[in-house]
Amino acid sequence: MPSTSMRFAAFDRYGPTDVLYETTGPLPPVGPGEVLVRVRAVSVNSAELALRSGAMRPFSGRRFPKRLGTDLVGEIVDPGASRFAAGDHVWGMFGRRMGSAAEYVAVSADRLDHVPDGLDSVQAASLIIxxxxxxxxxxxxxxxxxxxxxxxxxxxxxxxxxxxxxxxxxxxxxxxxxxxxxxxxxxxxxxxxxxxxxxxxxxxxxxxxxxxxxxxxxxxxxxxxxxxxxxxxxxxxxxxxxxxxxxxxxxxxxxxxxxFSGNPHSPLIAELGRLVRTGELRPQVDRVFPLAQIAEAHRALELGGVQGKIVVKI
Missing domain, CATH: 3.40.50.720 (NAD(P)-binding Rossmann-like Domain)
Structure with a gap:
């Protein structure tokens, strides 16, 4: 089982990329219908840039700290009563909230599916969005x-x-x-x-x-x-x-x-996996950053001209 604390990305005020930092906190509680996932990789998305900069302030408010991450790839630690087993390699979305840029997340099981064979965590993170x-x-x-x-x-x-x-x-x-x-x-x-x-x-x-x-x-x-x-x-x-x-x-x-904004559940993620297995979709990773360099990852996306996804490896 994991320790009682974990690393995650956060920010305490709106602003440029240097407001981002890595910090530590307790593991999330696992609620009904949720599973605990050890996160291995997430992607950086434009919605996170807008949130961090303050462009979404009318909707996101002024409560801090705020967290980052909308998608995730990792392994099941605690499957609860779900269809998954401990150790399963899964990918999915965090839902209409952020916080997946962390070592561990509690996420609804109906927002996950198994990662197709042949994709590593970084490749999968480039595709999930x-x-x-x-x-x-x-x-x-x-x-x-x-x-x-x-x-x-x-x-x-x-x-x-x-x-x-x-x-x-x-x-x-x-x-x-x-x-x-x-x-x-x-x-x-x-x-x-x-x-x-x-x-x-x-x-x-x-x-x-x-x-x-x-x-x-x-x-x-x-x-x-x-x-x-x-x-x-x-x-x-x-x-x-x-x-x-x-x-x-x-x-x-x-x-x-x-x-619209994407908010997929398991059937859509399973369809994505099918398209990968048939060769109709392939991953495209631009660059990979460690969690400690979350600010640099945001900066790379803001500069534009990316070829695929900026991925944060945790």
Missing amino acids: GSTAITALRDKAALAPGERLLVRGATGGVGFVAVQFGKTLGAHVTGLAGAKNLDLVRELGADEAIDYRAPGELGRFDVILDTAGTDLPAFHRLLTPRGRLVEIAFNPDRLLATVGYALLHSRRRTRPIRF
Whole structure:
């Protein structure tokens, strides 16, 4: 059994990356329906950057300290009454809260599934947030074979999965990314790889998956009359204006905007695992940092131009 204390990442005020630190505290209590997991790796996601910077202050409040981490990969320590056994290699999401960037977490068993054979913890951590791409393209956009898909941020943490999954669904995929990442966009299977700084005339698209959150009206105009835009990121500097524009168009029958934040449960995570086992999805790790360098991990994501996921190994 683990000791009575553990390490975790936290911050005591909103601000730049240097507000982050590693600290220690007691192991979490395990509630009904939960399991105790020894965490081996988590990914760094844009929502955490927005939380830490204070961009989400109207929703996150001023109670500190706050913790980080939305996904996790690790081993079951205490399975409780779940379907898991001690030692099982699992991956999943922490739910609509943060705190998985820690040595141990108590998490609902229905938010976990077994990691596919052949994936180590770091590789798995690079993929788990990709469940968002499955929901976005299959469920929210109903992407059909032969349709034209545009992925903004095609080598980012959700984008690199969206490019692959778009091809699995039979779409013609165009990926927008920085110039140095265009070869990777093609390796992921995109039919077209375009530098977002000099895109030229992009044409029209049946589905746009926006992972950037900027210039929403301009990209909305690129939709065909029956096109759908799925928004999974908002520009923190113009949050209210962007959300307002999205809400205005969310209920329209033509060119609707659909937005959501990922909150997967076991069946969706199992689907992600199936796509990995069949070779339709592959991991993409940009860089790996130890927990003690959580600030550096955030800084790397803020600098942009990532190729896959920034992963924190615990």
